Amino acid sequence: MQKTFIGPHLRRLRQERGETQAQMARTLGISASYVNLLENNERSVSVTILFRLMEAYGVDWREIAEDESASLLPDLRTAVQDPLFTESRPDLPQLRAALVHSPDLAQAFLRLHRAYQQVSDQLTAIAQLDQNAAITSPEAAVHHVFRRNRNHFRDLEQAASGFWGETAPERDEVYGALKVRLKSRMGVSVRLARVEEMPLALRDYDEATREICLSEALDHTNRIFQLTHMCGLLEQGALFDQIIARAGLSEPRSNVRLRVELANYFAAAVLMPYDDFLQVARSTKYDFDHLATRFGVSFEQACHRATTLQRDGAQGVPFFFLRIDKGGNVAKRFNATSFPLAEHGGACPRLDVHTSFRTPGRIVPQFVEMPDRSRFFVFARTVDRPTWARHVQDNRLAVAMGCAIEHVGEIGYAEPFLLSGAPMTPVGINCRICPRTHCDQRAHQALIMPDPGTAMRRGATRYDT
Structure with a gap:
């Protein structure tokens, strides 16, 4: 059984109560x-002490015993990959020791490093006369909230598990059941609208008429997801408010974006119940086409759900998820691994997620190695977005899923390589902060490079001198 350490939590609890160690000792x-x-x-x-804390101080023992290092350690490993630390980079044992003995200091370091990154991006944006890029994006703020929660929200899972009550409808009856639920419980009707009526939207809700309009451009799978999403927004507003308040985001756009992602999480948890989804995922070795078919969802929705399987005692493979457009921009990202995802800009051009656009609908597998020698298995595939006009027929994105190399035996997409072996592709976070000086795919000068270079040499790119 794994040992549980609660030092910083206990100290904070005692100090908030204004007690000495002797006073707390008498209480416990x-x-x-x-x-x-x-x-x-x-x-x-011990479990006994945890329950005494709950009885004496009225705190949830699960919150006290929660291991924050599970999300903080990958973030610390990502931060120290910054070229700033090239000459004095802390190793993994040092980072783990910092989390055990000084977690508040580790969190302060991460806040400081993020502020440094934001200032660096602002200076870069100002130099490029792009004032809008200097603003921290709501997506980045939401990503931090999900990372702090290890990409898993226990309260949302519990609410989703009780959504249908005793009996869930058959899969081919879900759409109708959702319409009946919205009408009977919330007085909300659902109408399918023509494309010309909603030329720039896929879903809209008119609070005055209490009507949800769904665009006919949505396929059946996405109509179900959108209605479940709306059930979350309308029925679980108080729960979303609590989670948003705990997140402590100050920027209104970030709070709106967080509410949307919480509703997406809730909808996925309703349509893909945790235990059932995990069982099928394991039995099929994470065949996401099979999962999408079994649960009546899209390939992308099944991938996204897999990143949330982080419940204590029933964890799935920890994945990271990226969604990328044809220009290389990262449109969505979630992470339950130690893989360092770039906070701004695109992904590493050496990731084969970019080349998946050449083979639409096919899985593209790849083994990659980060600058810190950590290794991952990544697979990518294109997904099609709803289209309703000739000039947007190729409305296609690519999604990538990745996991640490030690989980590769659980992933069916890796089986062809387990016997023959596969080469490792050296990748980075993104060009602005990647230390791989001699990469022939470099698109930007790194913000910090310890070596000034020389005018007498021309490497593989104009940045390699």
Whole structure:
């Protein structure tokens, strides 16, 4: 059984109550020296002490025992890959020690590094006369919220599990059942609208008439998802409010974006129940076409759901998820791994997710190695977006899913390579912060390069001197 350390949580709880270690010791029925050992993570906490904390201080023992390092460690590993730390980069044991003994300091370091990145991006944007790029995007803010929660929201999972009550409708009856539910519970009707009536939207809700309009450009799978999404917004507003308040985002656009992503999470959890989805995922070795067919969702929705399977005691393979357009821009990202995803700009051009546009609808597998020697298996495939006019027929994106190399035996897409072996492709986060000086795919000068270079040499790119 894994040991649980609660030192920083316990210290913070005691200080918030204005108690000394001796006073807390009397309350918990233990010695002051034992409280000191617990606070310094020199002893793991027992179940008995956790329940005494709950009874004496009215706190949820699961929140106290929650291991924040699961999300903080990958973020720290990503931060120290910055070329700024080339000459004095902390190793993995040092990072783990920092999280055990000084988690607040580690979080402060991450906040400082993010602020440094934002300032660097702002300076770059100003130099390029692009003022809009200097604003931290709502997508980046939402990504941090999901990372802090390890891409898993227990409250949303519980709400989704009780959505249908005792009996869920048959899969081919879900659309009708959702329309009946919205009408009977919320007084909301659903209407399918013609493309010319909604030329720039796929879904709209008129609060005055209490009517949801769905564009006929949506296929049946996405109509179901959009109605489930609306059920979340209309029925679970109070729960969303609580999660948004805990997130502490100050920018209104970020809060709106977070609400949308929480509703997406809820809809996915309703349509792909956790235990059922995990069981099928394991039995099919994460065949996402099969998962999409079994649960009546799209390939992209099945991929996204797989990133959320992080419940303690019933975890799936930790994946990262990227959605990229034909220009290389990262349109969506979620991460349950230590793979460092770029906060701004595109992904590494060496990732084969970019080349998947050449083979629409086919899985493109790849083994990659990061600058810190960590290795991942990545597979990509294009997905089609709703279209309703001739000039947007090729409205296509690509999604990439990746996991650490130790999970590769659980992924069916990797089976052809397990016997023959596959070469590792050296990749980075993105060009602006990648330390691979001699990469022939470099598109930008890195923001920080320790070597000034020389005018007497021309490498594979104009940045390699």
